[in-house]
Amino acid sequence: MKCGLIIATVGFLAITNVTLGLDNGLARKPPMGWMSWERFRCITDCDKYPDECISEQLFKRMADLMVSEGYRDAGYDYVNIDDCWLSMNRDDNGKLVADPTRFPNGMKHLADYIHSKGLKFGMYQDIGTKTCAGYPGMKDYFEIDAQTFAEWDVDFIKIDGCYADEIQMVNDYVLFGELMNKTGRPMLYSCSWPVYQEYNGIIPNYEILKKTCNMWRNWGDIEDSHSSVETITRYFSDNQERIQPHSGPGHWNDPDTLVLGNYGLSYEQSKSQLAVWTVLAAPLLLSNDLATVTPEIRGLLLNKEIIAVNQDALGIQGLLVKTINKIEIWKRPILPRVKDELTQAIAFVSRRADGAPYAVRVKLIDDLGLSNKTYINGYKVIDLFDVTRKPFFVRMDGHFETRINPTGANFYKFVPKLNIILRGVTDTDY
Numbered sequence: 001m002k003c004g005l006i007i008a009t010v011g012f013l014a015i016t017n018v019t020l021g022l023d024n025g026l027a028r029k030p031p032m033g034w035m036s037w038e039r040f041r042c043i044t045d046c047d048k049y050p051d052e053c054i055s056e057q058l059f060k061r062m063a064d065l066m067v068s069e070g071y072r073d074a075g076y077d078y079v080n081i082d083d084c085w086l087s088m089n090r091d092d093n094g095k096l097v098a099d100p101t102r103f104p105n106g107m108k109h110l111a112d113y114i115h116s117k118g119l120k121f122g123m124y125q126d127i128g129t130k131t132c133a134g135y136p137g138m139k140d141y142f143e144i145d146a147q148t149f150a151e152w153d154v155d156f157i158k159i160d161g162c163y164a165d166e167i168q169m170v171n172d173y174v175l176f177g178e179l180m181n182k183t184g185r186p187m188l189y190s191c192s193w194p195v196y197q198e199y200n201g202i203i204p205n206y207e208i209l210k211k212t213c214n215m216w217r218n219w220g221d222i223e224d225s226h227s228s229v230e231t232i233t234r235y236f237s238d239n240q241e242r243i244q245p246h247s248g249p250g251h252w253n254d255p256d257t258l259v260l261g262n263y264g265l266s267y268e269q270s271k272s273q274l275a276v277w278t279v280l281a282a283p284l285l286l287s288n289d290l291a292t293v294t295p296e297i298r299g300l301l302l303n304k305e306i307i308a309v310n311q312d313a314l315g316i317q318g319l320l321v322k323t324i325n326k327i328e329i330w331k332r333p334i335l336p337r338v339k340d341e342l343t344q345a346i347a348f349v350s351r352r353a354d355g356a357p358y359a360v361r362v363k364l365i366d367d368l369g370l371s372n373k374t375y376i377n378g379y380k381v382i383d384l385f386d387v388t389r390k391p392f393f394v395r396m397d398g399h400f401e402t403r404i405n406p407t408g409a410n411f412y413k414f415v416p417k418l419n420i421i422l423r424g425v426t427d428t429d430y
């Protein structure tokens with residue numbers, strides 16, 4: 001992808017909005033919720049797979065579980081339909097129609113049900129002539145589709161980019177955003193144009209992106225494996241100088257859904273995806289069957305400290321700052337601020353699979369890039385995966401040592417401290 005990149009010089013619609021990002025009041029923090037695609041794909045045979053097919057039943061079942069399993073109260077509040085909900089034909093007025101067998105009561109009914117649970121309702125369409133799975137796309141129907149989504153009380157719209165020209169699509173995404181705005185209903189706008197441009201060697205125009213979309217997919221679809229999580233993570237670290245500055249309140253880079261709770265990730269690998277997505281200030285959209293998530297994975301997903309880091313009000317996307325013997329160190333500045341120093345969420349992410357847990361020993365200033373201002377004497381360190389552990393303290397000139405399980409991650413919050421009395425220096429010896 002690296003060579004042959006060109007800057008897109010597309011003619012785009014005049015943008016008069018002078019604010020930095022899209023100003024629809026939504027997504028001030030990374031959106032959280034649930035989305036069907038990664039786990040349920042385009043399963044449409046409800047006779048064979050009644051619990052898995054893309055249907056009213058599936059989304060009602062997930063909405064119920066969002067509440068009963070505690071996800072809603074932890075902050076996961078969107079329930080989003082992805083592809084394969086449509087009928088193959090629009091109605092006589094050109095309006096979209098949900099598949100009548102799988103959504104017998106229509107979409108407004110489903111929206112009402114989801115809203116009655118204190119949740120929000122998300123839907124999917126495509127900027128081109130067809131959706132990725134071949135259902136009717138929006139091309140030539142932008143106005144009526146924006147109206148239809150507003151009538152159905154939709155809160156979140158993901159617009160995919162299949163069957164569309166990757167240059168022209170920018171104008172179309174901008175136009176559709178304006179039409180969404182004209183409906184008067186605030187709807188979170190999730191765009192996919194960057195991934196289609198990047199796959200074709202075009203650098204997306206982030207200034208237009210930020211003014212148009214609340215979040216956007218930067219890279220390919222995630223799959224149910226650690227290697228897929230690693231591939232996306234590598235895209236984010238390889239391109240961090242370019243993409244990181246454009247993420248923030250109201251407009252987020254999106255590495256795609258969390259796949260925790262499915263078939264592919266071990267417990268350690270689940271910690272790894274959750275830690276990296278949290279450092280990236282990524283939207284936390286689950287794609288799994290909430291009924292079969294094990295208690296220990298559910299515990300990770302409902303970890304309040306980690307959610308609080310993801311939802312930090314500064315909304316700064318973190319960076320890969322160093323790699324030591326295949327242990328990646330990812331760092332994200334968060335609140336609280338102590339004097340002028342911010343707290344840092346720091347993940348140690350292992351790319352090792354050589355059996356034993358691997359210990360890394362780092363210096364706070366040289367390796368972690370923490371402040372050496374004289375009034376900060378050290379850091380209070382909180383283990384985000386186990387907040388029942390007593391916090392420990394590391395002096396500014398001391399070492400911090402942590403041992404990471406193969407393919408896993410350890411995740412800490414480093415809070416700046418003034419005048420600390422010293423205790424141990426390693427994670428393991430207190």
Ligand SMILES: *[C@@H]1O[C@H](CO)[C@@H](O)[C@H](O)[C@H]1NC(C)=O
Pocket residue numbers: 017023024025180181182183184185186187
């Ligand atoms: C439409 O755009 C204006 C100007 O950016 C904004 O103030 C308003 O909240 C938007 N409305 C909706 C429904 O998105």
